[in-house]
Amino acid sequence: MKPKKNPQKDLNKNSTTYFVFGLLLVLSMVYVALEWKTFEPEINYDYSMNTPEGIIEEEPVKDFKVEEPKLKQVLPQEIKIEENDTEVEETEIIAIEVDANTEVLEVSDFEVVEEPDEVEVNWVTIEEVPVFPGCENEKDKRACFNEMMQKHIRKNFRYPELAQEMGLQGRVSTQFIINKDGSIGTIRKRGPHELLEREAARILSKLPKMTPGKQRGTAVKVPFSIPITFKLQ
Template sequence: MEPKKNPQLDLRRNSLLYFFVGMTLVLLMTYLALEWKTYYQDDSWDVGELKVDDQLIEDATILKIKLPEPPKPKIQTPPKIEIKDDEDDIIETFIEPNDVDQDTKVAQVEDVAVAEDDIPEEIPFILIENAPIFPGCENEKDEKTKRECFQEQMLKHIRKNFRYPEVAQEMGLEGRVSVIFTVQTDGSIGNIRLRGPHESLESEAARIISKLPRLTPGKQRGTAVKVPYSIPITFKLN
């Protein structure tokens, strides 16, 4: 015969109820734990209630600073007014009018002084009215062709008299020498200025320019003037 269980002692009878009750308690405890707030005890103290020993209280030192007295204003002495006696009557000088009228005499032409033309002593080659003329260019028809002929003859003169310095060849010197010279009022060459990479090249350029023939001087308004001219001479080894 099988034993029968007492339905009053069956533990699973109210298990679902116990489960919900337990879950509710757990949720309640979790909520309380999350919402629980704590406050720190206020340890601050009131400074106004602090009692300080009288011996620790020091009197503030009072400094008395004597400021300098402001400068006294300068009183300017009023100018002394002197009353002079009346002067004698002054005779005024009569100024005659110089207006031109029918009685005015006309000056003679010979008596009129003519101012001389203010022509500069030196005028650049590109600005002068009549540029210097190289020998052989006198028969050119106009000023433009004379200038072109001058430059062509200068190049021919340089190629004809060009000689490479031996010292420069041995040293392998090359470069350009800038030459500036002035055609004087008598057609001679003067005031030669040179700038190049070496003295030997500058000396050769000066020698070439010194062999220039006498030129026809440049003229400004018919007056001979000094004319500076510049030209480069290039030294290049083959």
Template sequence: MELKKNPKKDLKRNSGMYFVAGLAMVLSLAYVALEWKTFYGDTYERTAMTVDDELIEEVDLVQLAPPPPPPPPPVAPDVIEVVEDDEPIVESVIDVPEPNQDTEVIEVEDVDFIEEPVDVAVPFSVIEDVPVFPGCESETDKRACFNSMIQKHIGKTFRYPELEQEMGIQGKVSVMFEIQKDGSIGNIRMRGPNKNLEKEAARIISKLPKMTPGKQRGNPVRVPFAIPITFKLSN
């Protein structure tokens, strides 16, 4: 038996239109799925800061006074008087002497400059020429001779104050003094544990003989010197 096709029942007649419609629907669904946004509500609680009424300070309102109005402008005069300037103008004239060919020009080298001595104090440890103690003039090391003669002078002149000796007061007195530019002793300062011990140390230093002054670059200068004097009782 031979099968026959009905032309009205052609299944492929509208297949193209259905394909295009299905493709458009799939693309629409894909676009909506990609652009879909989900909004979530607030999941936290908002907390408000409260301030106790007692901590709130009431401030009175002060009304500021308006600024004063500006002063009125000066009133212009009705008639303007023109005053002539009769005072003569005095020109300042600088009197410059005329150059004289007979004037003798002095060379700078012919002018004598007087150098005033500078009163400075140079420490004993750095001075060029140390003060010379009497008896050390012929010694090669005058610094060592100076220190030795100072110690001999202290030992020869030393006297322990009787009251401090009876009370058993001992200690070290630091004495600072200066050998002046004329070789004399001055500006004696003491620091110790007892006033009487300080006075005795000052007396010992004041008995130092006059020395040959120290020199720096050939000029006499003041030389400060410091030495400790120990007051110690023997057992």
């Protein structure tokens, strides 16, 4: 059986040689393309051409005369003297220096007036606590006082509208004095904002007059502390 292909006309015979030659040709072209450089022609500009005929003329220096400032003469104001007919009262100063004729007073000549000290007794240690109106017949007057205080706060409590709009809330610590006559004295308060403190003071200022507290049978001042809580729902 004879082969169908002619060995002399084999197309794959020199394919390797052609491939290598083509590859070298392509690489040479790529190298030349990457290494090719071009330069722009160097141009020197003559900036002197921007001025007429290329010459810069200097401006002449002018002489200026400095004039002295003119001083304006200011005349003093005319002083008008007016007669004063107002009578001047003379004050007589009496010397109080001590001399040999000065009378010396004895200690017995002075009257000593003793003013009672303002006694303030703590709520915990006082013998007879102040009595809130309505607690006169209660056995435990301390507990009744606390209960009536809570009722008074709930009854007179008004949450400030501005404080609600600002979202203010918190606890206001308060203290007030029950005077010797049963009236409400100094109110102290401390809280997160002035609006809440002001409302707490307003509530306490509406407290009724009470039976004063007593220590050894004598009416005394009694401080009482209570917190008032403001809480938004």
